Amino acid sequence: VRGRALDSPAEPELYAPLGQTPWPGTTLMVRSRLPMESVAAAVKAEMAQLDSQLSMRKPTTLEANLERSVADRNFQRVLLLAFAVSAVALASLGIYGLMAYSVAQRRRELGIRLALGAMPADVVRLVMKQALRMCAVGLGVGLLLALAMSQVLEGMLYDVSATDPLTFLAVPVLLLTVVALASWLPARRASKVSPGVAMSAD
Known part of the structure; x- marks a missing residue:
């Protein structure tokens, strides 16, 4: 995949469990037909139930990320x-x-x-x-x-x-x-x- 930029060569990508490869932050991707604000609120509520110490950065859409990258x-x-x-x-x-x-x-x-x-x-x-x-x-x-x-x-x-x-x-x-x-x-x-x-x- 082109993980860094669209003009970089495609490289092999390996997916590993987070427990084996700890990372200071992670990205959660949610597919939904609902507006982004509604999905973000639901995800934030679910995260609070799992762990009140978890924080969420400003949510964004995949399209916005792609536009920013190019x-x-x-x-x-x-x-x-x-x-x-x-x-x-x-x-x-x-x-x-x-x-x-x-x-x-x-x-x-x-x-x-x-x-x-x-x-x-x-x-x-x-x-x-x-x-x-x-x-x-x-x-x-x-x-x-x-x-x-x-x-x-x-x-x-x-x-x-x-x-x-x-x-x-x-x-x-x-x-x-x-x-x-x-x-x-x-x-x-x-x-x-x-x-x-x-x-x-x-």
Whole structure:
């Protein structure tokens, strides 16, 4: 069992009579459908009948004990999740800004393509293809770095691998979706501009 913490390795557990292994204190666990206050009062009354010298610490539920044992890990998880969401939001804004600037810089080129007969959908496809190609290179580097850093996170996880395949699949899909949207919006806007206006913009 994991007697010390959820992130510690499971170890063999031996149950022995209290008379053979004296301990200064003990924990009494009671299973009941009644509210904790009612059970605690009944247990306290029963203990007083057995031995008036016995004292009982503040009772608690098994769920509360479990939550307390993982409170630090939960805080770290929430903190990491907040940082991850912030990073994705900032990356999304940065990618959109970069793509909008890139499309604006290529406005004349896109106008020429439209004037030579390219369809608006071709222009959008061209911009998105180039953006996704750059994103694929970035994702490749990012995944390699994530695999290298996975050992750092290993100690903060339990029952989940630091190289969880679902995570390593979901994050690239999310980023590819963000890049696709961030490149599609400015490209679509540029494809609707008149070729003459685009070429005379400079």
